[in-house]
Amino acid sequence: MPAVHAEGLFKIFGRRTDEAVRRLGDGASVADVRELGATPAVIDVSFTVEPGEIFVVMGLSGSGKSTLLRMLNGLLDATAGRVRVGGDDLTTLDAKALRRLRQERMSMVFQHFALFPHRTVVDNAAYALEVRGMDRRTRRAKAREALALVGLEQWADAKPDELSGGMKQRVGLARALAAETDLMLMDEAFSALDPLIRREMQDQLLELQAQLGKTIVFITHDLNEAMRLGDRIAIMRDGRIVQIGTPEQILDEPADDYVAQFLADVDRGRVFTAGHVMVAAPAAVPLGAAPADVLTAMRAHRTGTVLVGDGNGGLAGVATEEAVRTAAESGAPSLVGLPLQPPVSVRTTTLLADLLTPAAQDEVPVTVVDADGRLVGVVPRGAVLAALGGATGNGRPVPSGTGSPHTAGATAVGTREAVRG
Ligand SMILES: Nc1ncnc2c1ncn2[C@@H]1O[C@H](COP(=O)(O)OP(=O)(O)OP(=O)(O)O)[C@@H](O)[C@H]1O
Ligand SMILES: [Mg+2]
Known part of the structure; x- marks a missing residue:
């Protein structure tokens, strides 16, 4: 049941108020009914809360x-x-x-x-x-x-x-x-x-x-x-x-x-928040992945960074292409020991104004977590500026729970939180 429901609501002050309602209902203008001595304050309002x-x-x-x-x-x-x-x-x-x-x-x-x-x-x-x-x-x-x-x-x-x-x-x-x-x-x-x-x-x-x-x-x-x-x-x-x-x-x-x-x-x-501009987070790669494979995948996806899962449902950090390449060239069997950057993490409710700094300063992607710390998306580079410039239709809110299981619990690994101000 709706909390509040208004249906065809009119409030007319002054004289001949019922006649004013009738005429407004027939399409008369406010100026027309004012001639009756009526002041329409609320005209045919309907809504549900x-x-x-x-x-x-x-x-x-x-x-x-x-x-x-x-x-x-x-x-x-x-x-x-x-x-x-x-x-x-x-x-x-x-x-x-x-x-x-x-x-x-x-x-x-x-x-x-x-x-x-x-x-x-x-x-x-x-x-x-x-x-x-x-x-x-x-x-x-x-x-x-x-x-x-x-x-x-x-x-x-x-x-x-x-x-x-x-x-x-x-x-x-x-x-x-x-x-x-x-x-x-x-x-x-x-x-x-x-x-x-x-x-x-x-x-x-x-x-x-x-x-x-x-x-x-x-x-x-x-x-x-x-x-x-x-x-x-x-x-x-x-x-x-x-x-x-x-x-x-x-x-x-x-x-x-x-x-x-x-x-x-x-x-x-x-007005807009990280939740409005984020997109679904890419799946994190496991720490055990071979650097050469990760590098190939990164190049295929044209991405300069990759989220690395910690194997326990959390996020170990973010690896840059350079770090992955170095590991691949040195013949490392996995990503273990790779220098990882801490993920930059914001809440779904973080305002775009407060996203500008983390989005601009860091080369790592901005990850978005919900109130329980679950990874729900990432903010693509440029999305903040695009939204500020008016392209609000660009990034649709992503339903929660779309983050890969590898990356759940991202805040548990010492992420930075953008301050809401
Ligand atoms: N008791 C009244 N008798 C006659 N006219 C009234 C009365 N109360 C409000 N009005 C008229 O109804 C219209 C709507 O007034 P209302 O106070 O609802 O506007 P409002 O949107 O709340 O404005 P504000 O932002 O200034 O508070 C105005 O034209 C006002 O002059
Ligand atoms: Mg008022």
């Missing part, structure tokens, strides 16, 4: 993002259409049932998060639980856990005015997390933060998401933020959704010129 997904709604100021979000949480009645949260159709719930659903099943984080100045940080974080009627002890314990998740446990007993803007916003996040709802609705939650703190918060949200598996509807007017955070992005323009897709789909095939205009500003290096 799957559980565990970060669904970003992106659009310019006034495009209807906040209005849409307020219909998802039931604070605003839809003029037409339906909203389902889990199995419940919000349009059919009475006020009391709606309030309960809002308190128990969803939590919200806004741009200007109002903390109670006279309460401690932990009591601020516990607020949603207090509203729910949870006893003081339990709610404080849960609030402390949530503060720990956002790295603020030492500040539990401080007052909000002792915190920086970024820390206050983290308290807002902790309040939402303490509520332990599956669904989080975030409206420009990071927009008031300066760029560095904002990036930190984005990283933290991604980490929390990976850890907790929340469903998040995240509103932003910043396409870079949308691309970093979103599993899928809905782009709104003048009340309508003009495109829904993954960041890659939107970059590859913008639905119209309006979307394409935004893309010019996308910082690809901070």
Whole structure:
């Protein structure tokens, strides 16, 4: 069952709203219905958010993002259409049932998060639980856990005015997390933060998401933020959704010129990752292989380096053509004793911007490992630059598990990890 489902959703402010919906449905323009005295804010919006997904709604100021979000949480009645949260159709719930659903099943984080100045940080974080009627002890314990998740446990007993803007916003996040709802609705939650703190918060949200598996509807007017955070992005323009897709789909095939205009500003290096540009790793050669055979194979494949397995499912290192040739010429029976370079290893989540240095500095290929250290691919020379230049269709994500068994567990052999920054 989808976490959130919106179907044919309209919100019209002002007069003759039902007539406005009817006319818009018949193809009338926004200008036409404005003549009725109606202000269309959300027009015929439909989408589905799957559980565990970060669904970003992106659009310019006034495009209807906040209005849409307020219909998802039931604070605003839809003029037409339906909203389902889990199995419940919000349009059919009475006020009391709606309030309960809002308190128990969803939590919200806004741009200007109002903390109670006279309460401690932990009591601020516990607020949603207090509203729910949870006893003081339990709610404080849960609030402390949530503060720990956002790295603020030492500040539990401080007052909000002792915190920086970024820390206050983290308290807002902790309040939402303490509520332990599956669904989080975030409206420009990071927009008031300066760029560095904002990036930190984005990283933290991604980490929390990976850890907790929340469903998040995240509103932003910043396409870079949308691309970093979103599993899928809905782009709104003048009340309508003009495109829904993954960041890659939107970059590859913008639905119209309006979307394409935004893309010019996308910082690809901070959107795409090693996982996007890698290709399946070539099979590693065993240490026992004969140097002459390896040399022949390398020449046939026109490759200057080869991955060498350690025989235990790990990677011993990378051999250059020169080293293999020297071994072959000296008549060595195997690759044992060959000087190997340590593999340069990055995570699938490493940003392209952070791949430039390892990709450029070393002659050894950049290997890509997953969170468990398994080799899942390599980044071909040039792939990073090609992706930065716009050729995103070049390297498709490789499904995990395609690495050869010889090379599994690559990080166990002292690989270097590119730092994410
Ligand atoms: N209560 C209201 N009464 C009348 N018009 C409204 C009301 N709320 C919003 N609007 C109008 O609806 C449209 C969409 O507003 P909304 O706040 O949803 O946009 P937004 O995308 O969230 O913008 P921002 O990025 O500035 O927050 C705007 O034209 C706005 O003026
Ligand atoms: Mg808004």
